[in-house]
Amino acid sequence: MSARRTGRRPGSPDTREAILAAAREAFAERGFDAASIRAIATAAGVDPALVHHYFGGKEELFRAATAFPADPGRLLPAVLAGDRDGVGERLVRVFLEVWDSPVGAAGVALLRSAVSNDWTARLLREFLVTQVLRPVLDHLAVDPAQRPLRGGLVATQLAGLAMMRYVLRFDAVADAEPATLVAAAGPTVQRYLTGDIT
Amino acid sequence: MSARRTGRRPGSPDTREAILAAAREAFAERGFDAASIRAIATAAGVDPALVHHYFGGKEELFRAATAFPADPGRLLPAVLAGDRDGVGERLVRVFLEVWDSPVGAAGVALLRSAVSNDWTARLLREFLVTQVLRPVLDHLAVDPAQRPLRGGLVATQLAGLAMMRYVLRFDAVADAEPATLVAAAGPTVQRYLTGDIT
DNA sequence: GTCTATAGCGCGATAGAC
DNA sequence: GTCTATCGCGCTATAGAC
Structure with missing residues (x-):
């Protein structure tokens, strides 16, 4: 399920979501330490540097990926x-x-x-x-x-x-x-x- | 931290046991992946290479350290x-x-x-x-x-x-x-x- | 028996080209 | 916006000097 953004999005609008989904899966499967940004980027089909560009660092990526969606x-x-x-x-x-x-x-x-x-x-x-x-x-x-x-x-x-x-x-x-x-x-x-x- | 003495450790009564104790503590505290042979060796006051000499590899060290002593x-x-x-x-x-x-x-x-x-x-x-x-x-x-x-x-x-x-x-x-x-x-x-x- | 040195790897992060 | 290239780090493991 992906929330569609209104208005023009630079680049692929789904890239961010793809990274988040891959991150969630990787963190769930291997834990924070063992999951690697490189593997997450590969799974999402993007470059590792792009992950840093969107999220800044591994901790921020983790927080974004686990921000509890079930309130x-x-x-x-x-x-x-x-x-x-x-x-x-x-x-x-x-x-x-x-x-x-x-x-x-x-x-x-x-x-x-x-x-x-x-x-x-x-x-x-x-x-x-x-x-x-x-x-x-x-x-x-x-x-x-x-x-x-x-x-x-x-x-x-x-x-x-x-x-x-x-x-x-x-x-x-x-x-x-x-x-x-x-x-x-x-x-x-x-x-x-x-x-x-x- | 520099309790390090040059030369050979004379008559060290039970280096092996010291390594095992340090390993047990490190594995308990940080888990298999995060615990490092280097840190274990430092805690035991020995050289990392000595750990390999005694136990062969990280997995074997883990098995030796967790071999359940309470039958x-x-x-x-x-x-x-x-x-x-x-x-x-x-x-x-x-x-x-x-x-x-x-x-x-x-x-x-x-x-x-x-x-x-x-x-x-x-x-x-x-x-x-x-x-x-x-x-x-x-x-x-x-x-x-x-x-x-x-x-x-x-x-x-x-x-x-x-x-x-x-x-x-x-x-x-x-x-x-x-x-x-x-x-x-x-x-x-x-x-x-x-x-x-x- | 013990240590030094280093090979070889994967990692997070970043600078800078397109 | 995206990617290539690379830095600097810590790790396991091993070869070989004392």
């Missing part, structure tokens, strides 16, 4: 609407929907890079906390003293799911139907959010 | 002994004990490297399946048709725990008491092993 502010209301006991299941369901979709590559890129790169790790932590965990815990009016731990536990299950399904590609998890994983992990997340964890 | 065959009996409903908790407890101990660095190295390196990912998958999941599922006599999924789910929770506690260092999880995490994640693992996941 959690738009998705969370659907998770939070409805009964309190169903938040866990709905959170896992939306999580899988996003990550299974094409934009999920940005998430994979972020996760894969966060493992061996400090500043992308911070990016991921902040995204998780401020965009996902905090709003959910707020909405459920969880005891503030328990929020860090409960949020962290939710993060372990979601991150583990993402790791096995998208990064390490553990067969049984990677090939499972979303509904199967929702049924399995939904109650876990629900318990971490509102259940008895002592 | 699961020795630890699993304690997990499996006892009531069937306590396997989840005991598995999480032993898991944390091993990873919190010095030898846990090998696990962190393996996990961190598996993310951006195909053959270390395979190493990790095989270790998980053959050394941990399969014996546990066998012992519990889980329906063979369900073993891949149930094993995969257990893997998501354990891997997520390891990611948050040791790799991404999500505060609430990294600083939590082992007992807290056992109480929280134990029942999850137990349910994935023997509970209702439909």
Whole structure:
């Protein structure tokens, strides 16, 4: 899907998008460090220097490629609407929907890079906390003293799911139907959010 | 930084062990790709060429450094002994004990490297399946048709725990008491092993 | 046994020609 | 706007001197 620009664009209008798509894929596949501008440029059919021309540097390219296209502010209301006991299941369901979709590559890129790169790790932590965990815990009016731990536990299950399904590609998890994983992990997340964890 | 002495290191008691220790730490901290033999050699106070002399190559050094010193065959009996409903908790407890101990660095190295390196990912998958999941599922006599999924789910929770506690260092999880995490994640693992996941 | 030196590679980045 | 050419770097690995 490419947004067409109105008005005359110098050169090929799609070049920028092609670079971004190639970058997203490369970062998702190999992580920030291992992905190379040269390989991205080749995949996009352009010259490496052009990438610098458009984006300035590798970090800026990464940020542009992973700028989260799925605005959690738009998705969370659907998770939070409805009964309190169903938040866990709905959170896992939306999580899988996003990550299974094409934009999920940005998430994979972020996760894969966060493992061996400090500043992308911070990016991921902040995204998780401020965009996902905090709003959910707020909405459920969880005891503030328990929020860090409960949020962290939710993060372990979601991150583990993402790791096995998208990064390490553990067969049984990677090939499972979303509904199967929702049924399995939904109650876990629900318990971490509102259940008895002592 | 210049602890360097000219001439031959006399009677260095165990240069090999020093290199292995430095390697384990470097691989745990930065992953296979990002860790460099040069840095490892410097940390161990030896010349990079000496590392090659002892171990032959980077891959062999990695294998030597992560050769799992905690034999699961020795630890699993304690997990499996006892009531069937306590396997989840005991598995999480032993898991944390091993990873919190010095030898846990090998696990962190393996996990961190598996993310951006195909053959270390395979190493990790095989270790998980053959050394941990399969014996546990066998012992519990889980329906063979369900073993891949149930094993995969257990893997998501354990891997997520390891990611948050040791790799991404999500505060609430990294600083939590082992007992807290056992109480929280134990029942999850137990349910994935023997509970209702439909 | 240990170190110096270097080959050979891929990388990010940039200058400047068209 | 796009590309060629190149700089400077860090890496693994090896050859060979002490």
